[in-house]
Amino acid sequence: MPAIYNGAMFSLVNSQPIFPRAAACLLVALLAGVFLGLPALGAERASGIVVLDPAQAQEGQKLKSGWRFRVGDDLAWARPGYDDRDWGEVNLPHRWEPSAGEDAGAYSWYRLHIRFSSEPDWLTGQSLALRMGAVLSAYELYAGGKLVGSLGRLPPTPDPAIDYDRHQIISLPASAIDANGELVLALRVWGGEHTVEANWGSGPYRGQFQLGRQDRLLLGMVIDEIPGLLAGVLCFVFGLYHIYIYYRNRHLESFLWFGLTAIVIGVYALSLSQWRYLLGWDFVAYKKIEYAALYLVPPLCLQGVWSLLDRPVGRVLRIYQLSFLLAGAAFLVTPGLEIHWRTLPGWQFWTLPALALTGWRISQSALEGHEEARTLGLGAMLFIAACLHDIAVDQFQLSDPRLLHWGFLVFVAFMAVSLANRMTAALGHLEEEVAQRTAELEQANRRLTEAALVDPLTGLFNRRGFTAEAEVEIKRLFRGGRGFSVILTDVDHFKSINDRYGHACGDHVLARVASLLRDGVRDVDRVARWGGEEFILLLPETGGEGAARVAEKLRERLEEHLFDFQGTRLHISMTFGATEYRRGESLDHCVARADAALYRGKDAGRNRVVLDIERRAAATP
Structure with missing residues (x-):
């Protein structure tokens, strides 16, 4: 074939x-x-x-x-x-x-x-x-x-x-x-x-x-059908956008209902598409989705309009909405499509009061001076006309195209104008609030900036804080100042301390190490926690040999110190890598050289100081 x-x-x-x-x-x-x-x-x-x-x-x-x-x-x-x-x-x-x-x-x-x-x-x-x-x-x-x-x-x-x-x-x-x-x-x-x-x-x-x-x-065929495909996708995207706005501001309840309406109409438009057959479903399943979407449109539209116009939904109107939901549920659970063919004329006539109520409510609110009603009035009437057209297509068996989703897209354009009006009013209100809170926010930002530079466990600078201090020192060097050195150190076998004595003990050790390092250097020197059990020091106006001597004193001091935590006593050792900053290199490159010296010390047996320039151990194992 x-x-x-x-x-x-x-x-x-x-x-x-x-x-x-x-x-x-x-x-x-x-x-x-x-x-x-x-x-x-x-x-x-x-x-x-x-x-x-x-x-x-x-x-x-x-x-x-x-x-x-x-x-x-x-x-x-x-x-x-x-x-x-x-x-x-x-x-x-x-x-x-x-x-x-x-x-x-x-x-x-x-x-x-x-x-x-x-x-x-x-x-x-x-x-x-x-x-x-x-x-x-x-x-x-x-x-x-x-x-x-x-x-x-x-x-x-x-x-x-x-x-x-x-x-x-x-x-x-x-x-x-x-x-x-x-x-x-x-x-x-x-x-x-x-x-x-x-x-x-x-x-x-x-x-x-x-x-x-x-x-x-x-x-x-593909070219002819692109506009319809775009209409369905636009309705769907419009719906998701309005639901997102509602998610960000729960006071805009009307956006939720219009978003749901747009998604349902988008599903309806896509259910008319020939692309649906790519899913491989049964014909009845496609028609069930199409008709179920139609059953949902009237109650969602009524809810959206009444919410937009700040009108309460009365008991009679709520029962009317519920009738569509019940009819849609009955259609979905009843096998086959015969129930739809038999009830479609009656259902379409049953939607006429919804269209009439929507037009009447919007017109009345517009006459009363409601800004949203005035903006959306023409778009709503065109949407109602599209709905009446689709009813006529079925009732009089016309060959005209369905216009429901196109009518809704026209309404979407008016909704965009309404959204712009709301946003303009909201921005005016926000400007007043922003003016009142600007000083408070600036002060809070300063506190946050300071907190972001300090390690909460040790009270030392963290990596970001150290980097900022080092950049200042580099700029001072280029203005004619003397050089500086960097020392990178970490606790030997720190993982075994955590494994044997627990993380609380490990945190205590890190805090005491930070205190010993800070107390063992000058006030102009900078000590920071580089990450984990690693610490870094910046020694202004200090050469490589001087940095090695400082590192050796710190190594001896830490080796001799007895750490006491809840009855647990232990000694630790630390390995140091020192280097002198070279004019013109980046801070990252300088730290990398100190890190390389540190790891040479680790490879040589730990508990020592290694100077990058001279590549020699300056401490006793």
Whole structure:
């Protein structure tokens, strides 16, 4: 069977309202073509056959007229040579509804004869295809008498199934065109169970039915559906944005309800999309999501409007909202879609009071001077008009596109203006509060900055504090001062102290080491905790040899000290790495050299001082 491309775009609709002036212009053009002998635009008709120029087919030719139609079922009607001249003639989109005495749930057939005016040589290496719009409720497509594609499952299969929203691009084999350049398309349509056909009718009711090159049809379908996809995504993003605003400011309750409404409408718009079929779910699941979203829109809109206008929701209105939620829950838990087909007219009429109440409440509040109502009034009315349009589409079985999500996007634009007004007012209030608290915040920031430079355990500078002091010393050196040295040291085998005596003992040791280091140097020297059990010292106006001597005195002092913590007595040792700062190098490079000297001391047995420049031990192991 030739390849079938399931549409992966938003539900395609093809609504072209004909206004009187446009109809008059079209009539004049057609009459001019007839009487002046001008070539006809698009496809030509010849004895019940649509004549196509190959170039037209290559670019994509819409197949609206020339279809023959008959109610009934006979597979012989798929044969190219079948005589269908006694059939009725219809234009697409077309919806057949069973009248009195006709069997609902029956079959109907559509046939179209196409003749190419010359051989379509572009078919070499290219596939001729047919773009199929939405068909109620399942179908099979025959080309040249052969089955080339289908959608849904038609009886007498054991489990017939409908799928009336999916669009497809069906590849047509070159063998379907006979030697005379004629192509016969036969569409066998099953209307579904009695309820769906009785309520919705049967046939190709919406979308484009177009013949052309397969690649161009696929590209055209994607391009046509991008606006609908963007509408759904924008609604969804708008909803998340408003919920985020509510999360940051719980006083803006109306933003929560409008955010939820936007998400639900976004889900509804995406549920109309052909991309949904990529999920691989059952058709019924998609429709359940679509209809459930519709049930949620009226109560959420009412809640959002009443919250925005600072109006309390009364008991009667709350019961009215609850009725939609209960109806939606009943629809979700009831198997199949028959409950929706039977109740849709009543449910849509039940939404009319919600639309009327919303319009009345906004209008009344605007007249009372409510700023939000004045801003949102026009947008709300356009949204209500879009809702009424969608109700009319179902009630009168129109082929127009759904406008609910587009109407809501218009409302979103007005909501953006409202949000800007609110933000402007809020900023004015915030400026007053900021002016009052600026001094307090500056003072608190100073305290925080000071705290950020000090290690809480030892009371010494931390790494950030030491870095700041060292940068000052480097700047002083470049202004003509003398050099300085850096000593990096850590406690030998400190992990074993934590493991044997506990972390509380380890913290006590670190605090005492910090005190001994601080007391063992000059007031101008800087001592800091570098991290963990590591400490670092900065000795201004001190060379490398002098730093090594200071480090040796500190090493001896710490080795001789007896640490006492809750009856536990112990001695420790420390290894020191010293280096002199070299003019022009970075602080990180200087510390790295001290660290390298420290680790040479570790490798040499610990409990020693190693000077980076001379690379020699200056202490006794």
